[in-house]
Amino acid sequence: MEAKLGESMIRAVGLRKRFGDFEAVRGIDVDVRRGESFGFLGPNGAGKSSTMRMVAAVSPVTEGELRILGMDPATDGPAIRARIGVCPQDDTVDTELSVRENLYIYGRYFGLPRKEVRARVDELLEFVQLTEKANAVVDDLSGGMKRRLTIARSLVNRPEILLLDEPTTGLDPQARHVVWERLFALKQQGVTLVLTTHYMDEAEQLTDRLVVMDKGLIVAEGSPLSLIAEHSTREVAELRFPVPPEGGSHAPMAAQVEDLADRVEVLPDRLLLYTDDGEECVAKVHERGLEPAATLVRRSSLEDVFLRLTGRTLVD
Amino acid sequence: MTDTTSPAPTAPTAPTAPTSVWAGAWRLADYWAMVYRRTWKASVVSSFVTPLLYVLAMGVLLGGFIDGDPARLEGATSYLAFVVPGMLAAQTMTSVVGECTYPVMSAVKWHKTYFAMTTSPLSVPEVILANLGFVLARVALASVVFLAVTACFGVYVSWWGVLAALPVQLLLGLAFAAPVYAFTAGLMNETAFSLVFRLGMIPMFLFSGAFFPVANLDAPLEAVARATPLWHGVDLTRMLVLGELDPTTALVHVVYLAALAGLGWWWAVRRLTRRMVV
Ligand SMILES: Nc1ncnc2c1ncn2[C@@H]1O[C@H](COP(=O)(O)OP(=O)(O)OP(=O)(O)O)[C@@H](O)[C@H]1O
Numbered sequence: 001m002e003a004k005l006g007e008s009m010i011r012a013v014g015l016r017k018r019f020g021d022f023e024a025v026r027g028i029d030v031d032v033r034r035g036e037s038f039g040f041l042g043p044n045g046a047g048k049s050s051t052m053r054m055v056a057a058v059s060p061v062t063e064g065e066l067r068i069l070g071m072d073p074a075t076d077g078p079a080i081r082a083r084i085g086v087c088p089q090d091d092t093v094d095t096e097l098s099v100r101e102n103l104y105i106y107g108r109y110f111g112l113p114r115k116e117v118r119a120r121v122d123e124l125l126e127f128v129q130l131t132e133k134a135n136a137v138v139d140d141l142s143g144g145m146k147r148r149l150t151i152a153r154s155l156v157n158r159p160e161i162l163l164l165d166e167p168t169t170g171l172d173p174q175a176r177h178v179v180w181e182r183l184f185a186l187k188q189q190g191v192t193l194v195l196t197t198h199y200m201d202e203a204e205q206l207t208d209r210l211v212v213m214d215k216g217l218i219v220a221e222g223s224p225l226s227l228i229a230e231h232s233t234r235e236v237a238e239l240r241f242p243v244p245p246e247g248g249s250h251a252p253m254a255a256q257v258e259d260l261a262d263r264v265e266v267l268p269d270r271l272l273l274y275t276d277d278g279e280e281c282v283a284k285v286h287e288r289g290l291e292p293a294a295t296l297v298r299r300s301s302l303e304d305v306f307l308r309l310t311g312r313t314l315v316d
Numbered sequence: 317m318t319d320t321t322s323p324a325p326t327a328p329t330a331p332t333a334p335t336s337v338w339a340g341a342w343r344l345a346d347y348w349a350m351v352y353r354r355t356w357k358a359s360v361v362s363s364f365v366t367p368l369l370y371v372l373a374m375g376v377l378l379g380g381f382i383d384g385d386p387a388r389l390e391g392a393t394s395y396l397a398f399v400v401p402g403m404l405a406a407q408t409m410t411s412v413v414g415e416c417t418y419p420v421m422s423a424v425k426w427h428k429t430y431f432a433m434t435t436s437p438l439s440v441p442e443v444i445l446a447n448l449g450f451v452l453a454r455v456a457l458a459s460v461v462f463l464a465v466t467a468c469f470g471v472y473v474s475w476w477g478v479l480a481a482l483p484v485q486l487l488l489g490l491a492f493a494a495p496v497y498a499f500t501a502g503l504m505n506e507t508a509f510s511l512v513f514r515l516g517m518i519p520m521f522l523f524s525g526a527f528f529p530v531a532n533l534d535a536p537l538e539a540v541a542r543a544t545p546l547w548h549g550v551d552l553t554r555m556l557v558l559g560e561l562d563p564t565t566a567l568v569h570v571v572y573l574a575a576l577a578g579l580g581w582w583w584a585v586r587r588l589t590r591r592m593v594v
């Protein structure tokens with residue numbers, strides 16, 4: 001049963017997940033194609049991990065239809081898990097074993113012969129640049145190294161789909177870039193990537209297509225660029241003002257410039273003007289006699305889309 | 317330029333789902349071997365030396381004060397011969413209870429080692445089977461060492477019985493391991509372990525016939541002692557090594573222990589599945 005290009009790797013229709021009375025995923029539709037790189041973006045508690053765990057065939061579907069590689073996780077969980085790679089949100093590597101031992105035993109769980117696992121382990125150590133740490137105990141690794149080990153482990157069965165739940169959360173910029181670069185290499189090799197993230201730059205860098213999730217629902221879907229085009233403007237002009245005294249607000253000021261932009265957002269220390277031409281907008285602001293402490297014109301980013309769609313207030 | 321005589325590189329093996337629970341559990345053998353290689357030194361005293369110290373203190377030294385009257389010692393001709401099979405069975409119990417409490421809690425809660433296993437093609441029953449297999453392998457090893465060393469004391473009457481006592485330790489081990497494992501699998505924290513030790517294991521260790529015939533107890537207490545799994549294991553082990561096998565009684569022991577093991581297995585699968593598959 002050889003897979004054709006563009007065939008559906010993950011298909012969810014009306015997918016729901018309930019924990020007791022609480023519904024974490026409230027009916028989502030997703031279709032991920034072979035070779036695609038797909039992202040779930042969303043704030044804390046949006047239901048990203050709950051979705052990923054159902055797709056990984058470790059958490060039962062409450063309602064709706066889910067097919068992974070054409071199989072139903074309710075009946076073919078082990079067969080699905082044999083062909084996918086999973087990098088969970090929390091590292092579950094064995095902290096008492098060495099780096100090499102962790103990869104080796106995990107490879108054995110897939111029914112691979114010892115000799116072949118050993119060869120693959122050497123390759124993977126090289127791939128995630130942990131060869132020098134091969135005999136170190138996991139407890140002694142940095143966060144970035146542990147994450148790379150988890151990624152290496154998820155590749156031991158040469159998966160067709162790689163699920164990555166927040167692959168770079170908690171890593172420093174260098175470590176993040178190493179991980180991105182490795183994931184990009186996998187994408188080049190044709191591995192279907194599915195990842196969740198809070199980082200807009202990560203989503204922009206790595207995904208071809210993404211959904212924004214909020215409170216268990218998909219609130220937007222598209223490529224990073226199309227989402228920016230659809231839900232934001234080309235540019236954003238940021239006008240900084242001193243934080244007003246207790247009880248005060250920049251709202252009156254916002255009223256004065258409202259007509260200069262598509263949308264104006266009021267924050268404690270600045271106004272955000274969403275517009276297609278930031279420089280022109282700033283010039284007009286000055287013409288009206290407003291004197292911001294500083295101004296900044298920047299390209300609109302996925303972050304603006306994200307905050308627009310999911311709000312600025314904390315959910316939990 | 318290609319070398320046509322060299323064999324084609326072998327295609328990579330396809331990862332597969334296991335074909336049975338046994339085959340799945342077997343995939344975990346390398347993991348458990350690794351655990352054993354890492355921890356055996358720490359367990360050498362408790363597995364091999366402590367039981368022999370008991371034999372020395374209770375059997376040889378304390379036993380020197382006790383009449384070797386077979387009528388009062390269930391057929392044993394010395395207290396040493398009486399207490400050695402009791403110690404063997406009691407050691408089986410204490411070691412499996414130890415193995416199925418804190419280490420299992422760690423795999424479910426602290427280190428979460430099980431969660432890595434179930435993201436692979438393996439499932440909960442295979443994880444349990446492999447862990448219990450490891451526990452029983454250690455029982456087998458400890459029992460072989462114990463039987464070999466105590467054989468030098470010349471306390472065994474029936475060699476067939478001694479050989480048969482080995483699988484009996486595995487059965488007894490499973491009769492304790494499976495339910496204790498199941499109990500641990502659903503626990504949220506370790507405070508309940510002290511109940512298992514203080515209200516379960518230690519009273520059984522002291523009063524279930526390992527050190528004295530349960531007939532010495534008052535009738536109601538004797539009935540309680542005879543209902544405990546350890547007594548069934550002690551009595552079966554003792555009958556075998558003393559060559560005093562009563563087939564009917566032995567069958568009752570085997571059925572009792574097998575039923576406990578079976579129920580424990582069912583409960584363990586249920587509880588660990590509820591805990592992990594959410
Ligand atoms: N096992 C569980 N039992 C009960 N509630 C749960 C369970 N797992 C998740 N939840 C709840 O479901 C909601 C969604 O959680 P989930 O982990 O899917 O969010 P997330 O999008 O991954 O968030 P984060 O970005 O913080 O990782 C949360 O409110 C969480 O508390």
Ligand SMILES: [Mg+2]
Nearest residue numbers: 048049050089
């Ligand atoms: Mg999450």
